[in-house]
Amino acid sequence: MTTRHPGLGFALTGLALAGLLLGADSGVRAEDEDKRSPSGSVELVYRDVDRDGSRRKYDEDFDGLDSGVRLANLELDWSDLDSKLLDRARLELSGLGDPYRRGSFQLGRRNVYDLRATHWQQAYLYDLFGLVNNEDGAAWDARRRMTDLTFRAFPSERVQLSFNYQRGERTGNSLFMKDVERNLFRLDTPLDAEHELFSVAATVEVGPVNLLFRQSRRSYDNRFRNITEDNAGLEAGALSRLDSYDWLQRDDGDVDLTTIRVGAGLGKRVRLAVSLIGTLLGEEQLDSRVGLDATGLDFNGDPFSVVGGSSRSEAEGDTMLVDVDLTVKLVEAVDLHLQFRNLDRELDGVLTRDLDGDGLEDDIDGDGVPSSDTRLDYELSTLTALVEARPARTVALRAGYRTIDRTLDRNGFGGLLRDTELDSDDDETVIFGLSLRPVKWFRLNADIENGDITQPFNAVAPRETSHTRIRAAFLPQPEMRIDLGYLDFDHDNNAPDLRSPGSFYDGTAEGTTHSVAFWHKANENVDYMLRYAEQEIDTRVGVRFDLAGFNLADDGDSVFQNDNTQLSAYLNYRWSEAWKIHARYTMTESEGHNLLFGDASGLVNDEVIAQDYDDWELGLTYLLPNGLYFGADYRDFEYDDGGRRLDGLGAVLFSNDGLDYKGQIVSLRAGLTF
Amino acid sequence: MHRMFRRLLPLVALCCAVPLAAPVGAEEEYVGSETCAACHDEIAAAFARTPHARSPYWDEERGCESCHGPGTAHVEEGGDPARIVRFGELSARQASETCLSCHRKQEAHFSSMQSLHRLGDVGCNDCHDPHGSHDKLLRAEGSELCSRCHQAIAAQFDLPRSHPIAECAKCHNPHATKSLRTDRSLFRDTCGDCHFDKAVPYVYSHDVVFVDGCAACHEVHGSPNRHLLKHEPQVNLCYQCHSASVTPGWHSVPRFLNEKCTACHTAIHGSNTSPFFLEE
Numbered sequence: 001m002t003t004r005h006p007g008l009g010f011a012l013t014g015l016a017l018a019g020l021l022l023g024a025d026s027g028v029r030a031e032d033e034d035k036r037s038p039s040g041s042v043e044l045v046y047r048d049v050d051r052d053g054s055r056r057k058y059d060e061d062f063d064g065l066d067s068g069v070r071l072a073n074l075e076l077d078w079s080d081l082d083s084k085l086l087d088r089a090r091l092e093l094s095g096l097g098d099p100y101r102r103g104s105f106q107l108g109r110r111n112v113y114d115l116r117a118t119h120w121q122q123a124y125l126y127d128l129f130g131l132v133n134n135e136d137g138a139a140w141d142a143r144r145r146m147t148d149l150t151f152r153a154f155p156s157e158r159v160q161l162s163f164n165y166q167r168g169e170r171t172g173n174s175l176f177m178k179d180v181e182r183n184l185f186r187l188d189t190p191l192d193a194e195h196e197l198f199s200v201a202a203t204v205e206v207g208p209v210n211l212l213f214r215q216s217r218r219s220y221d222n223r224f225r226n227i228t229e230d231n232a233g234l235e236a237g238a239l240s241r242l243d244s245y246d247w248l249q250r251d252d253g254d255v256d257l258t259t260i261r262v263g264a265g266l267g268k269r270v271r272l273a274v275s276l277i278g279t280l281l282g283e284e285q286l287d288s289r290v291g292l293d294a295t296g297l298d299f300n301g302d303p304f305s306v307v308g309g310s311s312r313s314e315a316e317g318d319t320m321l322v323d324v325d326l327t328v329k330l331v332e333a334v335d336l337h338l339q340f341r342n343l344d345r346e347l348d349g350v351l352t353r354d355l356d357g358d359g360l361e362d363d364i365d366g367d368g369v370p371s372s373d374t375r376l377d378y379e380l381s382t383l384t385a386l387v388e389a390r391p392a393r394t395v396a397l398r399a400g401y402r403t404i405d406r407t408l409d410r411n412g413f414g415g416l417l418r419d420t421e422l423d424s425d426d427d428e429t430v431i432f433g434l435s436l437r438p439v440k441w442f443r444l445n446a447d448i449e450n451g452d453i454t455q456p457f458n459a460v461a462p463r464e465t466s467h468t469r470i471r472a473a474f475l476p477q478p479e480m481r482i483d484l485g486y487l488d489f490d491h492d493n494n495a496p497d498l499r500s501p502g503s504f505y506d507g508t509a510e511g512t513t514h515s516v517a518f519w520h521k522a523n524e525n526v527d528y529m530l531r532y533a534e535q536e537i538d539t540r541v542g543v544r545f546d547l548a549g550f551n552l553a554d555d556g557d558s559v560f561q562n563d564n565t566q567l568s569a570y571l572n573y574r575w576s577e578a579w580k581i582h583a584r585y586t587m588t589e590s591e592g593h594n595l596l597f598g599d600a601s602g603l604v605n606d607e608v609i610a611q612d613y614d615d616w617e618l619g620l621t622y623l624l625p626n627g628l629y630f631g632a633d634y635r636d637f638e639y640d641d642g643g644r645r646l647d648g649l650g651a652v653l654f655s656n657d658g659l660d661y662k663g664q665i666v667s668l669r670a671g672l673t674f
Numbered sequence: 675m676h677r678m679f680r681r682l683l684p685l686v687a688l689c690c691a692v693p694l695a696a697p698v699g700a701e702e703e704y705v706g707s708e709t710c711a712a713c714h715d716e717i718a719a720a721f722a723r724t725p726h727a728r729s730p731y732w733d734e735e736r737g738c739e740s741c742h743g744p745g746t747a748h749v750e751e752g753g754d755p756a757r758i759v760r761f762g763e764l765s766a767r768q769a770s771e772t773c774l775s776c777h778r779k780q781e782a783h784f785s786s787m788q789s790l791h792r793l794g795d796v797g798c799n800d801c802h803d804p805h806g807s808h809d810k811l812l813r814a815e816g817s818e819l820c821s822r823c824h825q826a827i828a829a830q831f832d833l834p835r836s837h838p839i840a841e842c843a844k845c846h847n848p849h850a851t852k853s854l855r856t857d858r859s860l861f862r863d864t865c866g867d868c869h870f871d872k873a874v875p876y877v878y879s880h881d882v883v884f885v886d887g888c889a890a891c892h893e894v895h896g897s898p899n900r901h902l903l904k905h906e907p908q909v910n911l912c913y914q915c916h917s918a919s920v921t922p923g924w925h926s927v928p929r930f931l932n933e934k935c936t937a938c939h940t941a942i943h944g945s946n947t948s949p950f951f952l953e954e
Contacts, residue, residue, distance in 0.1 A: 063838060079723050088728060100838070106809075110728045122838055128900075138934075144868060168870045177937040178953065184937060193871040203781065210779050220874050247953070251946055253875065263784030273785040286875045288946035313877045313946045325851060327787035337788050339852060345884065349877030353947065365949060372949065374877055378884045384852060388793065393765050396795050410881055414949030420881055435795030437765070445794045457885040458915040460904075471823060485826045507914075515825035533829035539904075546918035548926045553918040558910050562898055566829045588832045590898045596910045596931070605931045607906055609898045611834045639834065645907070645932065653932065 038089075040075040043671030053661030057639065059125040063099035065665075071096040072669070085109065099123035114152040121145045124172075142172035142191050158205040164216075166197040176226055178247075181240035182299040183233035187226040187247075195220040201259075208266070214259040215281060224249040239301035242294060249290045249311075256282020257319070268329070275323040284317035284347070292355055309357040315349035315374075333391065337400075339384040349374040349412075365414045374412035381405045386431060398433030398447075408457070422498060424455035429465075446470045455495055459505045459541050462491035479521035485533075487513040506542030511535070525574040535564040537592075545598040554598040562592035562609060578623055585616040602648050610642030621669070631669035638662035703746040707737025710745060713753060714738075721805055741772050741804065761804075766797025773798040788851045796823075801848070817842050833896030839868075845894075865894070876944030880951065882915070883943065908934045 049067045051058050074093040081087045087109045095101040101121050108114035126140040145168065152162040176189035199216035226247040233241060258280035263273045292309030324340040352371040353362040361370035386400030408422040429451035436444040451465040467489050474482040491509040513535045521527035538561050545554040567587045574580035594607040614637065621631035643656035711718035721727055721738075733740045741759070748758035761769045770792065777783045777798075786792065791801075801819060802811040812819055820842040821828030831840045842848075845864050865888045866873020882890045891911060892902045905911035912935045936942050939951045947953050 061834070108728075124838070146868065168868070170871055176940065177934075178940060179938040195870040203779075205779055210784065212781050212784075220870065222871050222874065249947070251874065255875070261781060261784055263778060263781075265778070271787045275784075284875045286877070286946070288877070290947055311947045315875050315877050315946075317875050323785075325785040325788050335787070337793075339788060347875055347879070349875075349946075351877050351947065355947075374949075376879060376881070376884070386788075386793075390767075396767075398793060406885065408881060408885055410879075412949075413878060418949060422885065433793065437795065443795070445796075447794070458882060458890075460890060460914050461886055473823070481822065483823065483825055485824075487826050513826040513829075515829060517822075517825045519822065531825055531829065533826055535826070535829065541914040543913045544918035546921055546926050547928065558905065558914045560905050560910075564829075564833060564898070566832045568829070568832060586832050588834065590834060592898065594899070594905050594907070594910050596913060603928065603931060605907065605910065607910070611898055613832075613834050641834075 036078065036081065038076040038078045039674060040077050041073065041671060041673040042071075042075070043073040043669055045070050045072040045670075046668045048666045049663065050665075051661055051663030053639075053663075054659045055661075056127045057641070057659040058661045058663065059127070061639065063123045064125045065099055068097060070098055073671070083109075111154055111157075113154065115150070117147070117149045119145070119147045138177070139175040140172065140191075142170060142174065145169045145171075160203040162201045162203075164197070164199045164201075167194070168196075169194045178226060180233075180242060180245070180294070181296070181304070183235045183238040183240040185228060185231050185233050185242055185245070187228045187231075187245065189224065189226050192225070193220075193222040209262060209264040212259065212261040216257045216259070217282070218255040218257070219252070220254075221250070221252040223251075238299070240297050240299045242296040244296070245294045247290065247292050247294075249288065251286065251288040253284070253286040253315075254282070255279075255284045258282075270329070271325075271327040273323070273325040275321070277323075278320035279318045280320075284315075284319065286313070286315040286349070288313040290355075292357070306355070306357045309355045311351065311353040311355060313349060313351040315347055317345065317347035319346075320344045333389060335388045337384075337386040337388060339382070339386075341380070341382045343378075343380045345376075345378045347374075347376040365412065372412055372414075374410070376408075376410040378408045379406070384431075394437045394439075396433075396435040398431065398435075400431035402429040402431065402451075403427065404429075406457075417499065420498070422455065422457055424453060424457075427451065427453045441475045442473070443475070444470070444472045453495075455498070456493050456505065457498070459493065459497070459507050459543075460509075460539075461493065462509070463493045463495045463505075464491070466490040477520075479527075481519050483515070483517045483519075485513065485515040487511075507540065509537075509539040511537040525580075526572065528571040528573075529569060531566075531568045533564075533566045533568075535562075535566075537562045543596070545601055545603060547598075547601055547603075554601040554603075556596065556598035556601075556603075559593065559595040559597075561595070562590065564591075565589045577625075580621050580623070582619045582621075583617065586614070588613045597648075604646070604648035606646040608642070608644050608646065610644075612638075612640040612642075614638050619667075627673045629669075629671050629673070631667075631671075633665075633667040633669065635665040635667070636663075637665075703744055704736055704739045705745045705749050706735070707739075709749060710738040717805060724805060725809065725811060726804060740776075761799055766795050766800060767792070769799050770797040773802075773804070782847070782849045785851045786849065789849050790852060791848060793852075820846075820848075827895055830893075830895035834898060835900060835902060836896035837894060837902065844868075872943045874944075877946045878949050878951065879944045880942060907932060908936060 046069050047067055049065065071093060072095065074091065076089075076091045078089040081089065086107050089105075089107040091103075091105050093103045096103075099122065102119070104116065104118040106114070106116045122144045124140055124142040124144065126138065128138050147165075147167045149165045150162060151164075152160060154160055170191050170193040172191045174189045174191055176187045178185055178187055195218060197216060197218045199214055201212060201214035203210065203212045205211075224247070226245065228242055228245045231242040231245070256279055257277060260276045261274070263271075265271050288311070290309075290311035292306055292311075294304075294306040294309070296304060298304040320343070322340075322342045324338070326338040328336045328338075330336050350371055350373050351364060353364055354360065355362060363370060364372040382402065382404045384400060384402040386398055389397045391397070404427040405425040406422060406427070407424075408420055411419040413419060429449055431447070431449050433447045434444070435446075436442075447467070447469045449465070449467045451462070453461070453463050453465070456463050468486070469488075470486045472484045476482075489509070489511050491507070493505045493507040495505050497503045497505050513533065515531065515533040517529065517531040519527070519529040539559070541558045543556050543558050545556045547554055565588070568585070570582070570584045572580070572582045588611070590609055590611040592609040594609065596605040597603065615635070616637075617633055617635040619631060619633035621629055623629040639659070639661050641656040641659040643659075645653045645655075647653055707718065718738075726732060739745050741761075743759040745758055748754060751757050759772075761772075774783060774786050778786055783789075801813060803813050804811060806813065814822070817828070817840050824842075830836065844867075888894065891904060893899075893904055894902060897903065899906035903911055905914075909930055909932075941948065941951045941953060945951045945953065
């Protein structure tokens with residue numbers, strides 16, 4: 001299932017396809033041959049990475065960016081082709097060999113067809129073992145790849161047909177923690193997941209009405225394998241061990257979705273859009289199978305063996321989403337917007353399991369019946385009415401009201417305590433907004449929303465919400481702007497606790513962000529930007545500490561307090577035909593606490609946040625008249641993590657000093673624009 | 675849903691009462707793009723390379739005047755700028771109406787009247803340059819363009835842990851309506867475009883994903899915590915919802931205070947073998 005060097009393969013396929021199509025039309029006249037010559041650019045880079053400090057943290061932040069020669073960028077554009085098969089083509093490649101690489105290819109002929117393909121890959125590296133408590137460990141060396149192919153045909157001006165194919169893959173390796181026989185084991189877990197999506201769609205214009213019909217099928221195939229040999233586990237004093245362990249799980253299924261959309265102008269005053277998205281012609285479907293073989297010692301130190309352990313589950317689901325957007329021009333300067341949305345998702349599942357391989361099915365939820373049936377039903381209805389008035393050409397006022405009903409029922413999740421019944425209706429939100437453009441050089445947009453939620457779903461969800469967003473921009477010149485931003489949220493939750501009758505949630509969350517930025521493009525040769533931002537977040541949620549069992553609880557709090565300060569700037573300056581420079585600087589300071597403490601017990605888990613990151617780059621480029629250029633960049637970065645975890649007495653349990661790193665990257669570039 | 679319909683009906687009745695007809699303006703004369711190019715030759719040459727010029731919906735007969743309106747008076751008055759539609763002189767709303775007269779045919783713009791940007795008085799021309807050469811006629815590369823207004827969000831991507839792919843439009847639809855903001859469960863679909871391995875049906879789903887979405891536990895733009903979690907160590911996050919009254923006795927805090935819940939509850943997004951998300 002794993003594809004080797006897909007970026008390269010994709011590029012070669014694209015080039016070959018372009019060559020075939022470009023060469024296929026023998027009717028191209030000699031004087032038009034120059035139209036076959038593409039415009040574009042290409043850049044090669046040699047990068048030297050010199051780092052010092054934590055390799056693991058560097059890899060986590062830079063996804064393993066390393067030294068070597070790379071094709072940084074390639075763009076080829078044929079925009080005036082005079083072929084019967086195509087009149088344009090474009091190829092883009094970037095980052096080949098780097099953690100994030102992307103390629104795209106487009107070709108088409110006006111009024112006939114359009115073909116686009118894109119592919120990207122992202123690396124994800126992560127290794128926590130040895131940095132924190134071993135039982136907190138995790139490691140990934142993963143790649144996520146996505147390919148998208150879209151073909152559109154235009155049989156007439158009013159009809160468009162399209163076909164889309166997507167493919168996603170997740171491959172690589174990870175280390176996985178699993179509790180077996182009261183011991184915790186670190187298991188090798190190859191990553192092997194993929195999905196495919198096929199869809200066909202037709203868009204038709206009939207008078208003032210536009211119709212779209214799309215049918216898609218998404219197939220997924222996820223495999224999980226946990227394997228180990230001769231593994232003593234991580235728990236101190238545990239008697240259990242695994243001589244061998246092999247868990248193989250395969251989840252696959254399909255999701256069929258039908259989309260019907262209608263957009264229509266009804267006269268000059270009414271605009272209506274209706275969408276229906278759901279499993280009209282199919283369903284969501286899952287089939288999961290597990291096989292398990294294991295040998296070792298159990299928690300008493302006695303030999304155990306599992307041969308042919310198994311688990312089998314199936315699920316079927318239905319989704320239906322209805323959207324109605326209606327806009328009516330009540331009078332010339334006043335619009336009424338109505339939005340209605342209803343989402344209904346249902347999922348039924350059944351699980352049978354014999355994980356110890358003894359031939360007897362497990363009693364999964366303790367009800368004396370071997371198999372377990374589950375059901376989940378979620379429904380959400382939203383209605384928003386918004387009046388938009390424009391008393392003057394430069395002013396817009398908005399006032400509205402939103403009401404939301406939500407219900408969630410799930411059962412069969414392993415006992416009554418784990419079943420859920422949420423019914424929150426008549427959630428109300430009032431909305432106000434103001435947009436001003438009184439003069440050409442100033443604009444302001446402000447939105448305020450205040451909401452009351454009848455029943456939050458959990459302790460971290462709000463019962464009362466307040467959101468304020470204000471953005472102002474000064475544009476004293478066409479290519480100059482000063483932006484000011486203010487974002488604020490305030491949440492409270494003192495609603496009844498859904499899962500503990502008689503008790504109440506106790507949570508607050510506040511956050512504020514200020515930002516100011518200045519951008520100026522002085523002329524074609526100079527542009528620069530400065531940005532400063534501050535972010536403050538304070539959340540507190542009341543929790544109950546479980547000290548030893550159900551009856552020994554202590555009230556406490558889980559607190560997150562975080563202040564972030566950021567400064568960012570760049571400059572691009574071309575001072576002559578031959579020379580240009582660029583500079584970039586980013587500074588981030590992040591401070592605060594992740595705190596969990598009990599009022600009476602004095603138990604404290606205090607994770608101090610103290611992260612500083614500086615990153616700057618200076619680059620110089622020499623350009624020749626023929627489009628050839630050469631450049632050199634110097635980048636310097638430093639990460640300093642003063643984070644530490646403290647116990648109740650302030651003693652340091654461990655620190656993040658081992659995560660510090662710094663380094664330099666020197667890049668030599670050579671490129672050509674044509 | 676029925677309660678919701680009862681609330682909806684009076685509003686629909688009000689809308690139906692509004693007169694639907696409106697007068698239509700008289701036809702004016704067009705001069706054609708070749709006449710425009712006689713003076714605006716650089717713009718004409720650049721425009722020929724834009725996606726607009728290649729569009730199957732482009733009106734070749736009217737050309738420039740498709741957007742700038744009939745140019746007869748402009749030409750007859752010796753190029754008087756006051757006699758032609760100039761978008762810099764229009765409000766964001768007025769300018770966008772011109773664009774939408776064609777682009778409403780596209781699926782993304784069926785609900786254009788209620789898009790968040792439109793309601794915030796952001797017009798098409800604020801982000802798109804109709805004479806530009808970029809694929810989507812954007813005035814700057816994707817995330818750089820968005821960050822000019824959304825500075826505070828852009829700053830979150832400078833936090834020590836941030837989402838590795840910082841292309842705004844991969845997750846956000848800039849033409850979306852408010853509905854997408856009020857239905858948290860659809861965040862799962864947004865995230866699931868790339869995290870497809872987690873956006874599948876499960877026999878046992880972590881129900882918060884349905885109701886509050888991925889953002890219930892993750893800060894999706896950036897966070898000082900690993901995995902973009904809202905809290906670290908992880909037990910601080912999980913305990914907010916799963917504290918003493920809903921966890922069995924062996925989850926005592928003294929034992930698990932500095933550890934990670936997903937060390938055992940490995941399939942925390944959903945499981946097909948365990949109601950307690952204990953295994954994949």
